[in-house]
Amino acid sequence: MTTPTVAQTDSALAAGGAADHLTVLRNVADLRAQVAAWRGAGQTVALVPTMGALHDGHLALVRRGRELADHVIASVFVNPTQFAPHEDFDRYPRDEAGDAAKLASAGCAALYAPTVRGMYPDGFATAISVGGPSEGLCGSFRPQMFGGVAIVVTKLFLQALPDVAVFGEKDYQQLMVIRRFTRDLDIPVRVEGLPTVREADGLALSSRNAYLSPDERARAPELNRALTVAAAALTAGAELDGVLTAVRGRIAEAGFGAIDYVELRDGETLAPITRVERPARLLVAAWLGKARLIDNVPVQPA
């Protein structure tokens, strides 16, 4: 295998097979030219939208994209419209060189890294709101987030017009919101979800895990353990209130601070439910030190 390389030239519009070097694209015109070159060669394209600070979870999305299409484009854009003023937009981890090397090693063909001004020029005046799956859960604690996600993902979809886009189930509510507006707006892109990638101890991979101290990192896997035990109990017929109370107790005991929510939802519509009669999802958001961690697990009916 050759060593992956990163090509900074925008004119390297390779129409060949899966790349072992990475083309970096910084504006819509270059992105569309690259996609058009591939399309002209009869090839398909997968998009993996990210905010950078890439970890193995993102790279799993890239590998899934390679299974689904001839070429994968990963976008790296820390989207300001999905952060509230008090949130961590400024300190969100950024490492484009590291991201590019990881993407190249995973067989990603192009990195699309637009500027904030390129995405939101002067006079920008459009907003998208999504009801349904965006209600409650993170939608209650980060009310600006899903509108920001909707606008930036819509833009990325319509800039690239990929055949398919791949997102992780780690952000399960986000995935359901994206499915909703993609269908509602008739965006001709297939949305594919991939199960959460975890550390050996169960902690869901997240760029925000970088905020954890060593001691917090050691306690963090309890979030997923609590969910896993609870999901099994629900499938076995346990009563919901008792299960949720147990999850909260176990997380608090592990040293977590504020628990934003622990909730059982329908696995598709995300409507609140109290009994598991079809595939459901148990979702949690809780603070550990300066990090707000989220996780979720499937809950199967008995």
Place this chain on the structure above:
Amino acid sequence: MTTPTVAQTDSALAAGGAADHLTVLRNVADLRAQVAAWRGAGQTVALVPTMGALHDGHLALVRRGRELADHVIASVFVNPTQFAPHEDFDRYPRDEAGDAAKLASAGCAALYAPTVRGMYPDGFATAISVGGPSEGLCGSFRPQMFGGVAIVVTKLFLQALPDVAVFGEKDYQQLMVIRRFTRDLDIPVRVEGLPTVREADGLALSSRNAYLSPDERARAPELNRALTVAAAALTAGAELDGVLTAVRGRIAEAGFGAIDYVELRDGETLAPITRVERPARLLVAAWLGKARLIDNVPVQPA
């Protein structure tokens, strides 16, 4: 010339030249199959979105579409989301057979007539809001309208993905709103505006002119006459307040009832202005009997 005919079969995916018969498409799959057939033959597509009740103004849009692309699709959809509950959704004129015959005679290749349920199925949960050009004017008097226009036009654009879409300047604010969100969302469709088509006496063609009694119809052209005189006065350096007062007086004298607005705006951003230093627009909305008529004229700097 052969007599235009209307083909009701969805499978008539002709890839030949401009049609003298009209294919009627009732769902997204058939629409996309038709567009794909043309694209596969290397041909381009123009979309003319309408609410039906077609008049010569709409047919001018179709003819312009034929100049701009190989094939024209006209959509006919009376969009419920852009009407408020008290407005005229139920009594808005509908005549699909008449519309189809007119479209065929103008060289339109396909009529896309989706159902309300097809456009807004159960669970639909997405809204688009546009600031900037949607503020004030009709945006103040019909606060639901531009959100409804944005969602339906976005859907039609993304369902058909035409090369170009043609709209009339009669709905000038709507045209500017459509340009805004099309650019903001990176929808890959070119938006083309066409000057208002008028009766010989100056009345702007409108489906809502059907609401006018013969007496009201005789008075209606005064709306355009008042604007035309005012635009000339502004170019000649007349002071804005006096000009607007004169327009209001002249319209009232002609028998119009409530005047929703008479305003001077920048011709591109629609920002309110008081002096004409670059191309501007003078816009009016006023009631004549049961009809709310709108009109606008360009105002050139001296």
